[in-house]
Amino acid sequence: MTATHISCSGSKVPQQLQTEVTNEVAKTENNEKPKPAARSGIRNYGDVITKEAISDEGLFTIHKVGDKYYYEIPDSLLQRDFLWISRFANLPSGLGNGYVNAGSSVNEQMVVWQKFENKIVLKTKSYNAFAADSLPISLSVQANNYQPTLYAFDIAALSKDSAGFVIDVTKFLTSDIKAFSGLDAEMRKNYKVSKLDESRSFIYSAKSFPLNLEVKQDFTYDAAEPPSNSATGSISLMMNQSMVLLPKVPMQPRLNDYRVGYFNIRQIDYGSEALKADEKSYIRRWRLEPKDVEAYKRGELVEPVKPIVYYLDPATPVKLRPYIKAGVEQWNKAFETAGFKNAILAKDPPSPAEDPDFNPEDVRYSVIRYVASTTRNAVGPSVSDPRSGEIIESDIIWYHNHLRSYRNRYLLETGAANPNARTLDTPLDDLGEMMLEVITHEVGHALGLPHNMKASAAYPTDSLRSGKFTQEYGIAATIMDYARYHYVAQPGDKNIRFVRQLGPYDHYAINWGYRFLPDAKSAEAEVPTLSKWINEKSANPIYQFGSGSGGYDPESQTEGIGADVIKSSTYGLANLKKVAPKLYDWTASKTNDYDDLDELYGELLGVWSRYIGHVVTNVGGVHENRLKPDQAGFIYTPVAARTQAASLDWLLKNAFTSPEWLNQTNISRNIHHASYVENIRSLQVRHLNNLLSPDRMARLMENEVNNVNYNALDMVRQLQRGIWSEVYSGAKIDIYRRNLQKAYLDRMHHLLNEEPPRSRSSYGTPVEISQSDIRSIVWGELVKLQRQLKSAQSRYANDLSRYHVDDALVRIDKILNPVKS
Structure with missing residues (x-):
């Protein structure tokens, strides 16, 4: 929190959502304003929220009075559905054996705020078990799927206009509540965590935006065997708690089909006509609706009502920004197949003069974050509505050192046939192309697409030695495979594309998941059309999906390319045998240092093993x-x-x-x-x-x-x-x-x-x-x-x-x- 009054009232909110929030705040759920009363424990507003309060207006108004934090909750937002996401903001090295990073999600759950007598209750709410409210069985679903109460707050005061409630959230936000904790039961056991040390734990910040709240907690735990800094006997971490208001009317969902790859949510529908509870799965996707439905029906390319927009992190190096933006907007080619133009945009971070309300933590902004970390990775997480699968927001995370991994593999896997790769100083255009395609891959995840490891086996191995073929079709049928580099091409092969690119499967999958079907008024009504599209292409390996899980399908493997794995590995091994004798000349002889040689030789052994x-x-x-x-x-x-x-x-x-x-x-x-x-x-x-x-x-x-x-x-x-x-x-x-x-x-x-x-x-x-x-x-x-x-x-x-x-x-x-x- 800053030391001045912060107001979000002038924030640029999408008109539909601004109207919705404004209308909701103006009335109560039961059309009755709570009446002030001399009830035990409920004080006057001015006695609780004093003149010394530092207030941040938004979804809820957050007040900081001394060392206490209060939420002022509009009565109209009681019973509304919220999504609560718990993430690591900062964490010690080695936590979770290195498999978690800053930004990693710990838990996602839907919650609802309710009033019960003189208390405000925070409860989880699940859509895993579901029946339409109009059906009698919905009463049984509610009775047999009663959700836990996460916390109960005494009402400290009523709002000035009596249209809301003030609660003290200090203890709630400084307590070790398992539903929001970054330390799961296994970590607590492994690190011998005894308790949260409240004397070393505090609320780092609390911010309110028009559609979300963001709280950071700095927590220190007593731990006999911490993952690092063992002499301290402690684990310190910073948690980020996000609470996002979900749309009042959920988007019409699209039923998942396991033959096309999409992340999905699952529900058990007890209102089904089947002779058992019907498990349904909906794909995760953004809400894209054409501005001009009639033009869309005629087959014209139409802009969406609300495009998907990614902003670049202000920390992003200027020289890399064009590649990142191109990586995002490359998906427009696939969205055009689905009938949309300018469906996804990438923008530079606005200046304070251009948008004084811009904040990467605001759920209205999806951001590609550039993280100063030695981690070699990039991730494409997203936040979706558990009721419908609608993706609400996404932050792509790019870690600074990730390009080093790509440079190394570029040298090792393509160096025999690719002169540009035979150096530690990879040309910027080559590095930029690699970064562009990685961003495209991660944005693909954020659009709802999981890895499709079967796509790399769609192309005949010998076709990959054709420059004409690789320039047109790439090295795998999708950007969502782990097929990063072209290790099959041999010295002398001409005009080869060595880096992955968007493929025909990506066009197919985006069309299947995002094409607007205006005449289908329910998810079930869409199924005949969606199934027809799959059946039309089912015989073509280019359009097949395989997750790679199980480890038994040789056509669905990570890091492979080509349909014939024996032939592909033979070509790859032949190239590696040409690279190994040159590795010293390309590294140590140029740098007068052995560090890069040591690193690359270790990775060369890994490539051979792969x-x-x-x-x-x-x-x-x-x-x-x-x-x-x-x-x-x-x-x-x-x-x-x-x-x-x-x-x-x-x-x-x-x-x-x-x-x-x-x-x-x-x-x-x-x-x-x-x-x-x-x-x-x-x-x-x-x-x-x-x-x-x-x-x-x-x-x-x-x-x-x-x-x-x-x-x-x-x-x-x-x-x-x-x-x-x-x-x-x-x-x-x-x-x-x-x-x-x-x-x-x-x-x-x-x-x-x-x-x-x-x-x-x-x-x-x-x-x-x-x-x-x-x-x-x-x-x-x-x-x-x-x-x-x-x-x-x-x-x-x-x-x-x-x-x-x-x-x-x-x-x-x-x-x-x-x-x-």
């Missing part, structure tokens, strides 16, 4: 094609047997052989005294254990009933013979292979003798190991390996290979005959 992981998914893989019963085909189809076998053969040659090409002496001897062998072991073992995971073996076992001629036994036999190929040939076993073979035995011990979590793996593929074929296969193949090792002993001299074989035999004996404690 290409391997793409091929691993083929083994035990299952293609998912989202279909409805009126469409031909199956949703789940196992990967062809020959493809699974070929994938494992590729892995044995490219992942599990000794990767001498990675041992660049001018790198490994300059960045660490001894880490190369261990780095290779760690990466190889990760993929070995992934292949021999219970969930993958369960899918391979199921191939037997799906008439796929490649099962878990085939996979283990092929893998074991490849991993132990030296034992069959008599070749010397080098250090990488010795490490890998020991890891193989450790994994077999794990599968045979350890008890993993019952029934389901982390991927959700059901398997009960002790009652499946997994242990039978492991036992049988280990016995075979034991015999082979014994026969090979005599072929090895008294060296490390012989010692390794002897050790392996002892290990296998202990695995097959464990000592019971």
Whole structure:
């Protein structure tokens, strides 16, 4: 709060909402103004809100009197629906193991303010269970879904005009209320949090805007094991509590269809005519309505009544602003497919003279925030109405260091074929293009679109080597895939686009979610048209959606491009083998420093690992094609047997052989005294254990009933013979292979003798190991390996290979005959 009276009465509010708020404040819900009365505890207004009060007018008027905070709530806003969002404003390093950042949402809930006798009550309100008020069953829904009371306030005074109530919110805003806290139960347990230290906790600021309240709380907790600054025994964080007034009349929702990717909200409709409660899902989207409905019907491009507007953060570097604005407005191409022109706009931050009321915390303004942080990330969150899915507001967050990640991957993944990438000083136009596309991706999230990981498999791998194709269609069918760079193109390929771009799926999805259907007066009435659009394009892979969850569909993976993952990874690996010998020349030799070389070499190992992981998914893989019963085909189809076998053969040659090409002496001897062998072991073992995971073996076992001629036994036999190929040939076993073979035995011990979590793996593929074929296969193949090792002993001299074989035999004996404690 500032030290002067702050008034929002002159704020520029959208006319419709301004009128709504003005009309609502002018009357009460029951057309009766509360009458002043000499009730116990209710004081005169002037005795509570004294002349010393610092007041901020807006949705509620916030008063600060000394060290106390008061809300003055218009009677007309009782029983209205509000959305309450709790976010981290500032937090200590390491909180949540680094998976949460400033701006991360902790909780979203709908709330309502109610009057009960001499109290104002704040309650949660849920639309998860729903029935129209006109239906008798709505009474039962209310009775059987009674919502918690979050807080009860004594009425301190009536408003001057008796059209509202004053409550003291000081204790409420300085208390550790679980519904609004940033520390969940797991964090409190992990960090051994005992209590909120009220002596070190306070209200940092409280602001009122025409449609929202924003409060920041500076909280310190006593914690025996905090994530950082352990000597303090404390966790300090700043929480931002936002309360947003929702429209009095919700937008007409659009029913979700899982064949098109949209974030969604879920409701259980007890008023359905079905013989059970009907679960409904509505997509999250902005309210876009054409100014001229008749022109829109004629197929003309029409501006929306209220466009989507993003303002740039005043802290944004001037040289980057054109790229950010272009990234936002690139979506206009897709909105034109949906019949709208100028649907989304990006604007520079207004000066105080242009808009004295501009404030990024005001829900009327969506802002692309430029955050001074070493975090390498960007996020596109949004706030939506839980009743209809209408997106109310969105703040895109760009972290300052994020471009460093893109520069590194640009160099590593495209450097073999792209001269512009072979430097630490990436040209500004290239960096700007990367930033533009990242912003477009994050705005896509804020428009309601989740990741579509299936889109990167829509294009044939060899088509990606065509400059004409990539310039027109990009490297994936959507900007919403994690297909950031073109690693397939080879040296000599001409006119290649190396960075992702908006694709045909984006036009399709925006049209499906945002096209205005004026003749459909309900969500249900829209369904025939929406389904028709999907069915018309269902056979084309460009328009398919896959979330990438589950880890079983090789066509729906992160960071991949091209339909043939074996061919794509082969191309990618060939490029990486050209980049590795040049890495020193492109970094340390130019900077006279090894820091960038160390960082990039570590990321190069990650890129290699990623290409391997793409091929691993083929083994035990299952293609998912989202279909409805009126469409031909199956949703789940196992990967062809020959493809699974070929994938494992590729892995044995490219992942599990000794990767001498990675041992660049001018790198490994300059960045660490001894880490190369261990780095290779760690990466190889990760993929070995992934292949021999219970969930993958369960899918391979199921191939037997799906008439796929490649099962878990085939996979283990092929893998074991490849991993132990030296034992069959008599070749010397080098250090990488010795490490890998020991890891193989450790994994077999794990599968045979350890008890993993019952029934389901982390991927959700059901398997009960002790009652499946997994242990039978492991036992049988280990016995075979034991015999082979014994026969090979005599072929090895008294060296490390012989010692390794002897050790392996002892290990296998202990695995097959464990000592019971």
